[in-house]
Amino acid sequence: MRKRAATVAARFVFLLSIPLLLSACAARGPFIAASMAPGARTSVELDATPFFPQDKYQCGPAALATALVASEATTTPEDLVPLVYLPARKGSLQVEMLATPRKFERLSYVLSPNFDSIVAELNAGRPVLVLHNYGLPTWPKWHYAVVIGYDSARDRFILRSGTKRRDEWRARTFMVAWHHAHRWAMVVLRPGEIPVTADPRSYLQAAADFERAAKPEAALLAFDAAIKRWPAEPVAWIGRGTAQYRAGKLTEAARDYAAAVSIDANNAGARNNYAQTLLELGCPRRAREQLSSIDAAALQTPLREAVSDTRLHVDAAISATTADSAECTFPVSGS
């Protein structure tokens, strides 16, 4: 049924386009120049971006290897095939394209779906991995490629794509294929890098996904950069605090959590982690102050369990000691 509908739609669109083809009127002007702010750079080409010609259907591993190696990771498409290629789908899914860079100590970030965010990344020296659709929404032909530059004068995007090392695309053609792939684009980041057009929520989500598999030192870089960019975001401080905690730097962790609590007094996660750190620093009474204001019943499962667990330990430590250790004041970190 779907296929038939697609065929009917295709015929309709085709018939509709014939008069336009014949008249060949109203060709539109350049796209890139019209979309750029006045005075912006007119061309960029990241020549040094590696190239891995793809095998049949395996543009996912090839494009991902291109982006990873450009971010100074060591890998090849062959290494990535077992991690991202789905034989029955003859392709690779976005979820795994995003998850795999974490294995190489890299973060993945999905750009906001507009032309400006791609150009901003290219200007910053980062190639952009895009999904294209060379079919219709109901009859898609998906393809991954890596944008390495643009040329405003010639109105072209320059790609590493498929078996072509340097594939030039008319800007509007590129945009049609991208638009019909939900304008999906990702970048691969070294810990500490943040996309030019990143928004804090999406970046911190990416950093939190990264934290799970990363070494504490790498997670620290990712959240440290977030603190510098968005000092008013409590999650950035919590993330750095947790990285410090995992690296065994309890005093630094306490300061970061304290900063998160001072920004957002209702942040139960920050208070819980702060309390746990205070407890381990020999300050269970200070820890209980942090926990007392949390309404555990209002929390979601993982956090609620953690809070009640921390409470138990804190109460046990209080009954086992007569006073907190002498040094239990941790000034809030500065960014």
Next chain:
Amino acid sequence: MRLSLWRKTSIAILSVAMLNLGFVSATQAAIVDTSALVTTDREADLSTVRAQLTRAEVRAKFEEMGVDATAIDRRVAQLNDRELHQMAVDIQNAPAGGDVVWLIGAVFIVLIILELTGVIDIFKKT
């Protein structure tokens, strides 16, 4: 002694769920992962046990999709709960980039012509 797919899947799901019962309390850390603090409420609703079931489900789907048995564990392990859920829901239909470039369809060419001649404009600033 060949087990049906149904039985194999059930055994896989149950054994993972049971394994999980054993160490939920043991692995409980009082420090909360940052990821638990940035996800939306709906996502946080996925309980640990539910995530374990999803994991078994995704594992079975990878097998069905012809992923090499030696790679399945690594692929499941690198996904977080949110991603496992996306895979479980969408592995059949999510965009799978793979076709080579010269497979440009006739319909796509029409779309390009419509755009180039200004009949449709997909790039209107939103």
